Amino acid sequence: MNEESLKLSEKLVPSNYIHQGIQAKQARENTIRQLIQHRKLPECGWDDVTVEMFLQDVAVMDSNNFNGNCGVGEREARIYSSLVYKRHFGLGHGIGRSGDITAVQPKAAGSSLLMKLTNSLALDAIKIAGIKSVEGCFVVPMATGMSLSLCMLTLRQKRRSAKYVIWPRIDQKSCFKSIITAGFEPVVIENCLDGDELKTNMSAIKEKIALFGADNILCVMTTTSCFAPRIPDSLEEIGLLCKEYDIPHLVNNAYGLQASKCTHLLQQAARVGRVDLFVQSLDKNFMVPVGGSIIAGFDAGLVEEVGKNYPGRASATPSIDLFITLVSMGTTGYKNLLSERKELCKYLTERLQSCAVLHGERLLQTKHNPISIGMTLSNLDDSIPPTEVGSMLFTRFVSGTRVVAPGKNNTIGGHMFKNFGSHSDVYPFSYLTAAAAIGMTRNDVDLFITRLDKVLTKCKTDRTDRMKTQKIGESESSLEKSKSREVESEAINNSRTGKDV
Amino acid sequence: MNEESLKLSEKLVPSNYIHQGIQAKQARENTIRQLIQHRKLPECGWDDVTVEMFLQDVAVMDSNNFNGNCGVGEREARIYSSLVYKRHFGLGHGIGRSGDITAVQPKAAGSSLLMKLTNSLALDAIKIAGIKSVEGCFVVPMATGMSLSLCMLTLRQKRRSAKYVIWPRIDQKSCFKSIITAGFEPVVIENCLDGDELKTNMSAIKEKIALFGADNILCVMTTTSCFAPRIPDSLEEIGLLCKEYDIPHLVNNAYGLQASKCTHLLQQAARVGRVDLFVQSLDKNFMVPVGGSIIAGFDAGLVEEVGKNYPGRASATPSIDLFITLVSMGTTGYKNLLSERKELCKYLTERLQSCAVLHGERLLQTKHNPISIGMTLSNLDDSIPPTEVGSMLFTRFVSGTRVVAPGKNNTIGGHMFKNFGSHSDVYPFSYLTAAAAIGMTRNDVDLFITRLDKVLTKCKTDRTDRMKTQKIGESESSLEKSKSREVESEAINNSRTGKDV
Amino acid sequence: MNEESLKLSEKLVPSNYIHQGIQAKQARENTIRQLIQHRKLPECGWDDVTVEMFLQDVAVMDSNNFNGNCGVGEREARIYSSLVYKRHFGLGHGIGRSGDITAVQPKAAGSSLLMKLTNSLALDAIKIAGIKSVEGCFVVPMATGMSLSLCMLTLRQKRRSAKYVIWPRIDQKSCFKSIITAGFEPVVIENCLDGDELKTNMSAIKEKIALFGADNILCVMTTTSCFAPRIPDSLEEIGLLCKEYDIPHLVNNAYGLQASKCTHLLQQAARVGRVDLFVQSLDKNFMVPVGGSIIAGFDAGLVEEVGKNYPGRASATPSIDLFITLVSMGTTGYKNLLSERKELCKYLTERLQSCAVLHGERLLQTKHNPISIGMTLSNLDDSIPPTEVGSMLFTRFVSGTRVVAPGKNNTIGGHMFKNFGSHSDVYPFSYLTAAAAIGMTRNDVDLFITRLDKVLTKCKTDRTDRMKTQKIGESESSLEKSKSREVESEAINNSRTGKDV
């Protein structure tokens, strides 16, 4: 309703009531105005009403929603299904133009505004997460791996002769494949074993640089967040090396934005050394559905170049999801999530520690990994392969654990990896990992430990027969104490489903 | 409600009423069963209730929606905002796995099922559209340009030494950039002028093959759908050439799926010659929001390889949108849209023809272009640059026209294009294009012509003063006759907005 | 977004694009302004975007949606479930105040505005439907029957000694019960049989007035819309009588608003005689869910008094539904529905006529009933009771037919009705009725006739054995011709459900 409408409304409803309503409406509009003005996360999160109000305002500014518009082009954001129309809030034009994913579309002022704001909010969120000197970023509707490829394809245009990517091994297919897809030769750097931790082998990197020659190396691609017992790469030292040899440094910060240890590494490496671009997943860091990532860097010009290399317009969905999520969280909400995660990581470590002890296992000592925790699986019944523990947990509705046992070799893109999954040719143990990721709850931890305890009990029955009889008694009483109401409710759920958990 | 629930319901509501309700429910379930069984478009489109019923069934099969699930991984499809949750129907895991965009996710049986079905439906739709011998395809959440890059990156792995892409000129940035981004050298083939039409210069292609050597050529990238006066490339002849020289043939079928002329070209080229992969936009062919494309081919193995080159999981949104749209259309609905488009193309041509004559212009004779139509802009008032016509139309809520005037040069990715936009260094006229694309309505055409007539009248006032006085009289009376109710309502809309249209 | 926000947006998106978006937004706001200004149905219906925009504006003006509001009363429109919140667009305060259902609530400026507008739109719709001189009305969230009771309870306050309600028999429970519930003694007037039609017995009414005395009669309650073979009451003559004797005249116009014959009767009766109040169902006339009615009259003061007799606030849902529906229809849409209904009534009559002839039945001649049509069921197989035809149709997914067979007596509120359902003690035939009501489609008619034909064929197999063999042949061929695509699709549906239709 515009002012005239409100004035006319006073013929139907007394003006002081209308006036009160207008004030309330203006308060919301001011909230929106502040966002557009400052382009930062609001302190307090928005409620859904304000979010929808804004999205609606944005949508009616796109040409496909103009009343009386007639479209005579080949792409007019005509939408067939009303279900589809609704889920996109009427926004059909996507983001970007054929030349540049961060460019504005004449036909879609609203979508363009939303895209610009989202990129600004993303930048603010990266700063809040700890990378204060980030200079530019944009949301791209591709997963981390494809985004890393896009970064490499952009770097190629500056280093025509480069053929190699130096890559400290991290056993996650998509980041390895990002090199292959981009058309480069990966130079795999095996990790060093230091206590239980697997860490960057700096001298091997130096050797390879010497071997291939700096000019022939497109970039060093490092990793922050990873499964234990691997720890984040030595970003600072690599950053210094890249600076020294003038080699680009690309960082796979997949889910590292949620951990201050990772963001601190990035910030430091950029300060003292060199970081060109770093890529992070939207779903893993911001609790949105899978589908997008943020490509960021310390040189706004370079980031822009990457944007100009995405040929064509792109899905607005990851941007819309991120926009809604960030304004709904607000600074307060986002910071709370970050600190809760840190707390839960401690809690998970403690609970897992107790559980390990009860079953004759131990936690891997990987204090430099701020998210993932490993526990040995060394004392299972002989008939049970360690990976069975993962399956048993999954059928008991525990998702996300990972069991690694030596002996599994994989060939990816023509390269053979020994013991794939363990980040190392030689890691000595079988183990299970769990992660304390953003959005996890205390209840998740409690349920996990209860179910893990049951599974391990089952997997060790024969072997530790006598010993266990005693231990389980303890186990259950110790676990008993921490049983929250939610844990109890599990029993109810299970009896409902008739599962034997 | 399961059977037990329905049985128990008979204590509350007489069983014959319940029975009738069950029958109705079963009818819907059968509809769903048929889809899963045949994996083809249903004959009649589904209503939204059935669509939502199916999506809900699918969603509860994903682990993030399991009641009592506990997630201890780094990616558990936790969703922060309920608005975001709702718009994705609770589906958070995206599609694909780190190694393969068409792979199934253990955590997400529902999403995986939806993805598989969507790819099957897409294949069926391509066949319905006329490319009967297509063998494989998948939906990828990237725009056409980026998808073309992905195809080239995949081809590289088979042709390590190839450096060039032969590319008959089409003045659309993103397809040119797709070559640059993929890291290849474009070999631009200028089009031949034949009457008003711009068509493939076959001899130039042959020369270039001879010049660079077949092994050094990654592929020939051709185009079907394009703005007039360019016409679709000579796919059949190029296909034969590619077959002869063993060069891959990649086709940018951007919005060509909607026109039987384009699909026929593809089908023929594959039959007699060679087509490796062809890519089409989702939004332009299927009336969904921007964001996805279909990569398809005549060799299922090759298509699979492309899928395996997308590193990482990806957004499910384009797949969900396409799924909903295709089951909602059904075969009947989709075919109707295709034939209506063809009809409207005729109608648009006729109306534009009449309008052109009234203003001393003429239509470009480009009968081989099945979608886009051009009209000269040769007799405007001297003070008015042709491009002004486009702006004037846009401010009058006509979107999608394109005005091309000689003299605009553009440098893209280091290459200079003369008269960019006209597909040719030498096209002799200024002209305006309009397109009859899928989903357009008769009302769109009527509104367009009415507004174009007004704009042209305005642009020619001075020049044709005396002559026009007479002509406008005719014009209005002739246009008068075809004024539909909607056209009349335009007057109302305009007075509302205070625009001087 | 307010003006400041839009101004700030120009820093992110070029101002001419933003300007175009603003224009589009203003066009919608103007549409809304016009509604508030004129309080009449818009000529063209609104799209859902404008509807939602308006509802959102309205909602944020209610105190429960004020950001930072604190509620310390016993009714603060707190809403527990977000599903419930959403379905009410955040509107929780209902309509009316404790003293008056049409009063404005200080806490709910938005809801109050919506309620006032809806009542104005309802008044306009009644005029469009043909009752031009209606003076006042309001939507009440009660069904027709309870609303009639409320009218009678209001009339009581003016006629303290009145005990009787004169009521030409109409065999529909709720209107009879409305008299009982209101605490009055119904004086049932048996209808006269005139040809096939059952019509008002005027002389019986006069007798009863003489018998009980005008002062002791609360009102005459007449009926417009009804099942054939009853026809609308003689409103004009009764209106004259009521005027003469100074007896209030209350009209049950249940679904009569959709038929110009009924509205004309009302208009005439009010013009020449007397009509105090008339009540119509929302769901039956306006295609909204069951739950509300409109109480209207020719004296705004009396209508207001009825509103003041509803003690307490009330559900806003029927008002919201009606508001959305009327602005979505617009004058054009509503008028189209009315005229399509009239056309379909003819079509239904013709089709039913042909079907009747084929099966040795005939249509009841009830041309004064503009909605409902009756067909005899005189030649069924002896073993099949006529009501079985209704059941058979229902299990074949035909809803809404009514089969009446003599011999069913009902006692309602202490009164015994002979042959209940037939509106008459003495109606001579068994028959089936069908109605052409607003929103019906041609496809509904076609499906109905196809299925009726099958059912009748089945019900007459034995009896008409030889004769039929021949007739059915004809029947099918004749029906064949009119089979629309939809009718054909029925076969598909049925095979899906495995029903033997």
Next chain:
Amino acid sequence: MNEESLKLSEKLVPSNYIHQGIQAKQARENTIRQLIQHRKLPECGWDDVTVEMFLQDVAVMDSNNFNGNCGVGEREARIYSSLVYKRHFGLGHGIGRSGDITAVQPKAAGSSLLMKLTNSLALDAIKIAGIKSVEGCFVVPMATGMSLSLCMLTLRQKRRSAKYVIWPRIDQKSCFKSIITAGFEPVVIENCLDGDELKTNMSAIKEKIALFGADNILCVMTTTSCFAPRIPDSLEEIGLLCKEYDIPHLVNNAYGLQASKCTHLLQQAARVGRVDLFVQSLDKNFMVPVGGSIIAGFDAGLVEEVGKNYPGRASATPSIDLFITLVSMGTTGYKNLLSERKELCKYLTERLQSCAVLHGERLLQTKHNPISIGMTLSNLDDSIPPTEVGSMLFTRFVSGTRVVAPGKNNTIGGHMFKNFGSHSDVYPFSYLTAAAAIGMTRNDVDLFITRLDKVLTKCKTDRTDRMKTQKIGESESSLEKSKSREVESEAINNSRTGKDV
């Protein structure tokens, strides 16, 4: 998806993943089954996914949602607007039949099932709230006042000669009007002043019974929940009296279900004396939008009779809202809300007490009122009328306070009430009330006290000048301590709106 579909799905997705998904689906279906089986609130509340799954199952069982249904009746639940369709989850048939609001509709098995379940859940909720021996109830889509009228209209049928309703005064218009509307003569019983409390005048009731004669009295209508300083009526003593004189006892339990004191009174009165029917508001007790109430009683037969007196079908909306809300709360959630309310009532009393002291006021001592609290307004600046405090609070976004000052007389339905609003001709003070109602939050209380403190400070500036200077200092420091984060955020909100709060 039915079993066949799931089986077929295993061709696309490995069967163990599908199996896991099926298990998860079955768990939800079991939850639904339990509800239908036990017809009681589930222990744990359902999530929205399960709620929507159930509503969808229900909807497809109604004939208007049958695929291939053809409707040829006058009420087929055709719904014009898709917005309206969606908000009703496709349920269009309402509840009840023409004869009985609790009857089942053949056309609407789903809606009927939902209605039956909702009434059962409502009964369970009443028991949980403390009225263990309740025997029957139903949800009616009318506000409390109209529902009380319906109860009286039903009682009339058993007490034909009764003309009077004995009614201990409660100054809330709609309950008084419910008597007038039902056509009875209210016999107003002035309350007794006992300390600060206003309580039932038992001897006056007895006198009136003697005066009018028990047979001429339709019922005694008492009230539980009310604004302080009135307290709930002496239900037990009145119940005994009604039993003795065989007079029906109707209880207005408007928002009393949320307070165990009120439900205990009802339970006791029914146990030792007589309670026929009691009516409670849905919105005030169950946090749903305004629009419905529950009519309940200790004799299921009588409750049924009331249901049979609602003539016609009715809106399903209040039932749907209540259903969703109760299953979403679960027993646990509902009980938590009840106990939180009790806690907050204490907290509100304490905070209000401190605030009163600071401003030279005092709390009214009304410990028998479990919800509403009064504070004198005796020391305002002379120029400021007490009611101004209410307005000032309202413009500061505090809704729900009530200020009562002597001297306001009202005439309602022909009866004059002295000092209307104070429940008494003679109450000596001006005062303000606030209520601790279900769903209130601690933050509401904190905001209220902060704003009240500011308003009172403003209203007393002149008068208490010197004295205050000192007190405010204290006040602010004492209030300071309790400032929660939310209170602080108020400052932000206010600066946004530019209000001077």
